[in-house]
Amino acid sequence: MASSSSTQPSSGATIPAPLDDDPKRQEEEAETELRRGPWTVDEDLTLVNYIADNGEGRWNSLARGAGLKRTGKSCRLRWLNYLRPDVKRGNFTADEQLLILDLHSRWGNKWSKIAQHLPGRTDNEIKNYWRTRVQKHAKQLNCDANSNKFKDAMKYLWMPRLADHRLQQESTTRDHVPALSMGYMESSGMVTSSSDSFASDSYDGGFYANASIGKIADSGDWMQEHNQVFWPELNQSCQPENSELSGWVQGFSEGLAENFWSLEDIWKMQ
DNA sequence: AAGCATTCCAACCGCTAGAAC
DNA sequence: AGTTCTAGCGGTTGGAATGCT
Numbered sequence A: 001m002a003s004s005s006s007t008q009p010s011s012g013a014t015i016p017a018p019l020d021d022d023p024k025r026q027e028e029e030a031e032t033e034l035r036r037g038p039w040t041v042d043e044d045l046t047l048v049n050y051i052a053d054n055g056e057g058r059w060n061s062l063a064r065g066a067g068l069k070r071t072g073k074s075c076r077l078r079w080l081n082y083l084r085p086d087v088k089r090g091n092f093t094a095d096e097q098l099l100i101l102d103l104h105s106r107w108g109n110k111w112s113k114i115a116q117h118l119p120g121r122t123d124n125e126i127k128n129y130w131r132t133r134v135q136k137h138a139k140q141l142n143c144d145a146n147s148n149k150f151k152d153a154m155k156y157l158w159m160p161r162l163a164d165h166r167l168q169q170e171s172t173t174r175d176h177v178p179a180l181s182m183g184y185m186e187s188s189g190m191v192t193s194s195s196d197s198f199a200s201d202s203y204d205g206g207f208y209a210n211a212s213i214g215k216i217a218d219s220g221d222w223m224q225e226h227n228q229v230f231w232p233e234l235n236q237s238c239q240p241e242n243s244e245l246s247g248w249v250q251g252f253s254e255g256l257a258e259n260f261w262s263l264e265d266i267w268k269m270q
Numbered sequence B: 001a002a003g004c005a006t007t008c009c010a011a012c013c014g015c016t017a018g019a020a021c
Numbered sequence C: 001a002g003t004t005c006t007a008g009c010g011g012t013t014g015g016a017a018t019g020c021t
Helices: A023-033 A041-054 A059-066 A072-083 A095-107 A113-114 A123-140 A147-175 A182-189 A206-210 A219-230 A243-258 A263-267
Strands: none
Touching: A023 A243, A041 A059, A041 A072, A059 A072, A072 A123, A095 A113, A095 A147, A113 A123
């Protein structure tokens, strides 16, 4: 496609142009002037100021209008992933980590879709988190992050422990604020409330709304409800039915104990 | 202190869908 | 209806920062 090639560095032999006013040559010359790589403070300021005055969108013309020697694509990315005032920076909170695990188990690598439920977080950031943290652990376990084996590990071990740990922390630090921050649920329209939250493709946050209603003080109930809503196939117990998996999960737990996938590692990111 | 390895993340690339012409 | 342009998505990479020996 034309758009994607616009940022390509010129490679191979240069094509001699017979005429100076050859549009193709002019385009190539313009491309060679384009800057790539890290943005400078000046460029950031220019972009921010231009958007403040003119709004965002029409990125190619915006780049030209602002006098930036960048592609529109590059400007868009810089704005969305870094310069936007509502971009949240810093480590993911426990709530966010849980939500990412939850949503990824449901939607897979639909980063932008997942990002829609984490206000202030970008798809790029979530993708990076998944690749650097989650996939790393999958690798340590000698399995693929998208495999059922790994998903089971998340289901039976990581998520329950993460949730439990968070609840314990909350109970010691605060009275009892419902788990997943109501702020983001409200801002994303997630606090709605029916129980069958994941029946459809569009995630309404029902699980979290449920979790936060009254029962949060009891992590056992919370987890049970969590599993019923999220993985109904688990029935009442949070144990794998299949013996092979059971053995593997046992090994996984031992691995946890041996510290090769330490909760502290997960939590120290906060 | 120096060199090497690993981690993390900003930025890039290729591709696609949909809008505009 | 066909072509071009634009925005957006997911995958990948380069290099700075950090940790380790």
